[in-house]
Amino acid sequence: MRLGGKVALISGGARGMGAAEARLFAKEGARVAIGDVLEREGREAAAEIAAAGGEAMFIGMDVTSPSDWDRAVESVASRFGRLNVLVNNAAIYLRGLVEETAPEDWDRVMEVNAKGPFLGTRAAIPAMRESGGGSIVNISSFNSLVGTTTSTAYNASKAAARLLTKSTAVQYAKDGIRANAIHPGPVWTAMFTSGFPDTESIERRRAQAPLGRIGTVEDVAYGALFLASDESSYITGSDLVIDGGWTAQ
Amino acid sequence: MSNDAGRLEGKVCVVTGGGSGIGRAVCLLFAQEGAAVVAADVNAESAERTAEAILSQDGRGTAMEVDVSQAESVRRMVESTVEELGRIDVLVNNAGFGFAATVVETEEADWDRLMSVNLKGVYLGCKYTVPVMIRQGGGSIVNTASAAGLVGVPDRAAYCASKGGVIAMTRAMALDHVGDGIRVNCIAPGSVESPYFDDIFARAEDPAALRRQMESRHPIGRLGAPAEIAQGILYLASDDSSFVTGSALSVDGGMTAH
Ligand SMILES: NC(=O)c1ccc[n+]([C@@H]2O[C@H](COP(=O)([O-])OP(=O)(O)OC[C@H]3O[C@@H](n4cnc5c(N)ncnc54)[C@H](O)[C@@H]3O)[C@@H](O)[C@H]2O)c1
Ligand SMILES: NC(=O)c1ccc[n+]([C@@H]2O[C@H](COP(=O)([O-])OP(=O)(O)OC[C@H]3O[C@@H](n4cnc5c(N)ncnc54)[C@H](O)[C@@H]3O)[C@@H](O)[C@H]2O)c1
Numbered sequence: 001m002r003l004g005g006k007v008a009l010i011s012g013g014a015r016g017m018g019a020a021e022a023r024l025f026a027k028e029g030a031r032v033a034i035g036d037v038l039e040r041e042g043r044e045a046a047a048e049i050a051a052a053g054g055e056a057m058f059i060g061m062d063v064t065s066p067s068d069w070d071r072a073v074e075s076v077a078s079r080f081g082r083l084n085v086l087v088n089n090a091a092i093y094l095r096g097l098v099e100e101t102a103p104e105d106w107d108r109v110m111e112v113n114a115k116g117p118f119l120g121t122r123a124a125i126p127a128m129r130e131s132g133g134g135s136i137v138n139i140s141s142f143n144s145l146v147g148t149t150t151s152t153a154y155n156a157s158k159a160a161a162r163l164l165t166k167s168t169a170v171q172y173a174k175d176g177i178r179a180n181a182i183h184p185g186p187v188w189t190a191m192f193t194s195g196f197p198d199t200e201s202i203e204r205r206r207a208q209a210p211l212g213r214i215g216t217v218e219d220v221a222y223g224a225l226f227l228a229s230d231e232s233s234y235i236t237g238s239d240l241v242i243d244g245g246w247t248a249q
Numbered sequence: 250m251s252n253d254a255g256r257l258e259g260k261v262c263v264v265t266g267g268g269s270g271i272g273r274a275v276c277l278l279f280a281q282e283g284a285a286v287v288a289a290d291v292n293a294e295s296a297e298r299t300a301e302a303i304l305s306q307d308g309r310g311t312a313m314e315v316d317v318s319q320a321e322s323v324r325r326m327v328e329s330t331v332e333e334l335g336r337i338d339v340l341v342n343n344a345g346f347g348f349a350a351t352v353v354e355t356e357e358a359d360w361d362r363l364m365s366v367n368l369k370g371v372y373l374g375c376k377y378t379v380p381v382m383i384r385q386g387g388g389s390i391v392n393t394a395s396a397a398g399l400v401g402v403p404d405r406a407a408y409c410a411s412k413g414g415v416i417a418m419t420r421a422m423a424l425d426h427v428g429d430g431i432r433v434n435c436i437a438p439g440s441v442e443s444p445y446f447d448d449i450f451a452r453a454e455d456p457a458a459l460r461r462q463m464e465s466r467h468p469i470g471r472l473g474a475p476a477e478i479a480q481g482i483l484y485l486a487s488d489d490s491s492f493v494t495g496s497a498l499s500v501d502g503g504m505t506a507h
Contacts, residue, residue: 219491222489226489233480236468236506237506240493248423248494
């Protein structure tokens with residue numbers, strides 16, 4: 001078991017990639033906490049893991065709230081006794097060019113996508129230190145590495161998460177805490193299909209990715225598993241790009 | 250591992266530079282994950298030792314002598330592998346070396362030798378293996394680049410150039426062969442405990458000071474172990490990374506993050 005004995009907290013784990021990470025981590029032996037604003041889906045995702053023989057709990061939380069984070073880390077510690085892995089996965093997408101992006105929408109995207117991972121990292125570090133170290137995996141995006149003609153605030157927020165990752169890595173390496181970012185390309189989830197609802201824009205994305213397909217949630221979950229596990233013990237401050245070759249071109 | 254199948258079950262994997270350091274660790278890990286491994290090295294004896302170590306852990310391993318800088322030698326390695334094992338699913342272009350010198354101190358012959366192993370060796374490995382992979386419908390290639398291909402390292406001008414070349418070629422090859430079902434990625438290790446560094450330390454005026462200086466370049470405060478680099482190569486070689494191509498994965502204890 002690649003995560004035997006570990007305890008993981010996954011934000012935005014109620015559906016999409018976060019839910020896939022929760023399932024895979026549990027299958028590999030981790031005890032998993034799912035934190036999300038979606039109560040019903042989150043409880044169902046945790047119940048599904050338990051039904052498959054894993055151990056999972058749901059925590060209702062908003063990643064933009066510092067006190068929600070404190071409560072989440074506390075409940076993980078009291079239920080599972082430790083915290084080894086944090087996946088900052090929760091985020092929202094906003095389509096729109098610079099001129100189309102309303103200032104208050106920019107703020108909201110930054111609040112969830114940049115401040116959310118910061119708050120999670122800030123809350124998790126003391127618990128990880130107490131657990132003898134840990135691994136933080138931030139789900140950024142290929143949009144943090146290259147410009148796109150479809151989104152603005154989202155790209156900037158993901159770039160912020162990318163550099164948060166590197167600073168965390170450099171600052172907390174001495175405490176045995178690693179931090180790495182994953183940059184997925186387009187992946188089939190509710191976020192993708194709501195941002196790109198029409199066949200034409202989906203086809204355009206598919207054609208732009210050299211691999212010629214949209215990614216699956218498992219593609220990303222396996223990368224997160226590798227970074228969460230001790231297999232990646234010498235990897236910190238790194239960018240794992242899972243984008244079907246998009247940013248290689 | 251749990252009782253599920255290994256992550257490279259049934260795959261044929263060729264690892265150049267498989268006689269020592271990172272390459273040897275890759276061979277042992279791949280065999281443990283169910284692969285049939287060809288440990289290829291210019292030092293035939295060291296390749297034999299790797300193959301023996303694999304057999305003693307009940308894995309499948311063969312040794313092969315190859316000079317990755319010689320087209321004919323690489324062609325023969327590929328041909329013999331296909332004859333003996335039927336296919337090549339994974340190629341790890343890992344053979345390489347380095348030396349300490351500024352551009353002024355670098356002799357032309359040393360530059361040529363370094364480029365012919367570190368860069369031409371990757372080209373030749375791919376040139377002869379890609380057609381095999383195309384015939385069988387796909388495969389995964391992992392090249393051992395270096396953090397020195399991403400950032401400047403003092404006193405390593407030629408080495409940095411060779412590894413930067415590997416990273417650039419990795420991206421280009423990934424695009425060329427994506428339609429053939431072949432993924433091409435590279436790994437960029439920081440400093441790793443291996444005979445390569447033993448040698449550099451041995452030549453240093455003050456080995457202890459050099460070691461401290463090397464360690465302090467990595468926020469994690471130590472050099473990497475070959476087995477830690479091998480894990481990154483395993484991820485890129487296996488189907489766990491089936492949506493990953495054209496990427497450079499840093500395994501460097503934070504060296505390039507600051
Ligand atoms: N789908 C893609 O194409 C794609 C590409 C690159 C990166 N990503 C990133 O992958 C991650 C997962 O996205 P997904 O595609 O699975 O999307 P998704 O919308 O299916 O899942 C996101 C989850 O985050 C939760 N969430 C959102 N805001 C929250 C908040 N304030 N507090 C708590 N939970 C909150 C949602 O309820 C949802 O369960 C995100 O970080 C996303 O930006 C997605
Ligand atoms: N050790 C490090 O710190 C470090 C860091 C980054 C990258 N790398 C790279 O990792 C790779 C492996 O290095 P290592 O540290 O394991 O060194 P190593 O010296 O232990 O192993 C290299 C192996 O390659 C073989 N080799 C050399 N020239 C060859 C040739 N022409 N044909 C076939 N085999 C040949 C050697 O015989 C040796 O067995 C190299 O490409 C190196 O540049 C090493």
